[in-house]
Amino acid sequence: MNPRVTLAVAVRVLTQLRRDRRTMAMLLVLPCLLIALLWWMFEETGPTTFDQVGPALLAIFPFTVMFLVTSVTTLRERSSGTLERLLAMPMGKLDFLGGYALAFGVVAAVQSVLAVALSVGLLGLEVQGPVWLLTAVAVADALLGTALGLLVSAFAGSEFQAVQFMPAVVIPQILLCGLFVPRGDLPSVLGAISDLLPLSYATDAMTHLTRSAAVGEVLRDLGVVLVVAAAGLALGAVTLRRRTP
Amino acid sequence: MVVEVRGLSVLRGGRPVLDRLDLSVGEGVTGLLGPSGCGKSTLLRSLVGVQRTHGGEVTVLGRPAGSRELRDRVGYVTQAASVYDDLTVAENLRFFARVLGVGAAEVERAVAAVDLAGHRDDVVGRLSGGQRSRVSLAVALLRTPALLVLDEPTVGLDPVLRRELWALFYRLAEDGTAVLVSSHVMDEAERCDRLLLMREGRIIADGSPAAIKERAGADDVEGAFLALVDPA
Numbered sequence: 248m249n250p251r252v253t254l255a256v257a258v259r260v261l262t263q264l265r266r267d268r269r270t271m272a273m274l275l276v277l278p279c280l281l282i283a284l285l286w287w288m289f290e291e292t293g294p295t296t297f298d299q300v301g302p303a304l305l306a307i308f309p310f311t312v313m314f315l316v317t318s319v320t321t322l323r324e325r326s327s328g329t330l331e332r333l334l335a336m337p338m339g340k341l342d343f344l345g346g347y348a349l350a351f352g353v354v355a356a357v358q359s360v361l362a363v364a365l366s367v368g369l370l371g372l373e374v375q376g377p378v379w380l381l382t383a384v385a386v387a388d389a390l391l392g393t394a395l396g397l398l399v400s401a402f403a404g405s406e407f408q409a410v411q412f413m414p415a416v417v418i419p420q421i422l423l424c425g426l427f428v429p430r431g432d433l434p435s436v437l438g439a440i441s442d443l444l445p446l447s448y449a450t451d452a453m454t455h456l457t458r459s460a461a462v463g464e465v466l467r468d469l470g471v472v473l474v475v476a477a478a479g480l481a482l483g484a485v486t487l488r489r490r491t492p
Numbered sequence: 493m494v495v496e497v498r499g500l501s502v503l504r505g506g507r508p509v510l511d512r513l514d515l516s517v518g519e520g521v522t523g524l525l526g527p528s529g530c531g532k533s534t535l536l537r538s539l540v541g542v543q544r545t546h547g548g549e550v551t552v553l554g555r556p557a558g559s560r561e562l563r564d565r566v567g568y569v570t571q572a573a574s575v576y577d578d579l580t581v582a583e584n585l586r587f588f589a590r591v592l593g594v595g596a597a598e599v600e601r602a603v604a605a606v607d608l609a610g611h612r613d614d615v616v617g618r619l620s621g622g623q624r625s626r627v628s629l630a631v632a633l634l635r636t637p638a639l640l641v642l643d644e645p646t647v648g649l650d651p652v653l654r655r656e657l658w659a660l661f662y663r664l665a666e667d668g669t670a671v672l673v674s675s676h677v678m679d680e681a682e683r684c685d686r687l688l689l690m691r692e693g694r695i696i697a698d699g700s701p702a703a704i705k706e707r708a709g710a711d712d713v714e715g716a717f718l719a720l721v722d723p724a
Binding site: 251252254255256258259262263266267327328329331332333334335336337338488489490491492 | 504505540541542543544545558560563564566568570572573574575576577578579583587588590591592593615631
């Protein structure tokens with residue numbers, strides 16, 4: 248890996264995002280609006296319900312949004328010929344992936360700072376653990392979405408197909424991560440599947456942080472998310488082929 | 493020889509595009525001419541090392557095509573403009589310059605070489621097709637490669653600019669870059685030091701434009717091409 252090249256990719260991706268104001272607004276504002284909507288929905292049922300679903304949302308948004316953005320942008324890079332050109336230059340595959348991960352990691356950090364500030368500051372979400380760790384988990388989560396998005400972009404022939412991967416890869420993880428039914432109450436088979444899905448660990452980490460000041464389990468869950476993200480990036484690197492048919 | 497190809501075969505979608513092709517490319521400006529779909533791009537991609545091949549050897553500057561050491565020394569311009577539509581001309585070039593490790597002075601030089609100084613802060617997506625392909629070409633000019641491979645770089649360009657680009661290719665060749673340019677427009681052939689005429693995955697003629705015309709008994713390269721394909 249070459250830090251100069253990795254940084255060049257990250258700066259370029261961020262410049263592209265900055266130019267695309269609409270996407271930037273969607274990335275940063277939309278999660279806040281949806282969290283606010285959810286808080287409003289539960290206003291009549293009592294404040295505890297938002298405390299139960301709020302943490303899961305803080306985990307789900309960075310993951311989902313980064314998954315979508317990455318799978319489409321990487322696919323665009325594959326189909327426009329820029330990826331081919333870059334791979335014919337002295338650029339390592341990990342420089343390319345690392346640059347994307349870095350850029351989207353930065354966006355995710357900003358996004359989650361906004362979402363956490365809104366949830367904790369305005370909407371009254373109770374957080375027992377350190378608030379900065381909430382952001383760290385959100386960034387890890389975004390990296391997970393980025394890694395999986397990069398991976399599926401290799402299997403999509405068009406942007407249309409790439410978007411279809413969301414229901415296939417993301418929604419099952421949302422359903423089984425504990426947002427709807429606590430993971431412990433799932434039928435045993437589904438519970439076992441839930442244990443294999445990385446988003447479950449991200450949600451667990453967020454939930455722990457809101458309920459307890461002890462960070463041991465949070466760090467363990469965070470580790471799982473980061474390991475899966477790294478594995479996804481490594482697998483993504485395998486799908487980046489210098490030689491194509 | 494800068495490029496040596498021996499027995500190169502490439503299948504795409506199960507069909508042979510190149511079948512045991514032999515050729516070599518030396519110094520100067522070499523033109524690869526043939527109709528659309530004859531395998532020009534596949535051949536160029538093989539030289540750059542981004543095409544999956546199915547037999548044969550491609551050697552560039554004494555090393556197997558696509559070797560890590562070659563990535564610094566071979567410039568490649570794809571047929572479609574491979575630049576970022578949502579960045580400005582200067583942002584595109586600055587990005588590729590960082591990847592290649594060349595300085596800001598090279599960015600300005602490359603912008604000037606393709607005559608886009610007046611558009612350096614325009615977003616590429618709003619430029620015309622010809623301007624976009626010039627941005628793509630400028631990326632390849634950021635450094636001085638030992639081999640420059642250009643896939644149809646002059647399609648759709650203004651004749652004046654086309655003449656300027658050919659002059660640029662010759663300046664690069666004088667400075668020691670071997671330039672390989674593909675085109676499906678036969679009248680560009682006259683501008684090359686050496687020609688490779690290609691049809692249906694095979695090289696049907698190889699030599700200077702004058703020699704090819706003489707051998708075929710034709711007045712122009714298009715006539716020579718027809719005479720070679722259909723010797724009746």
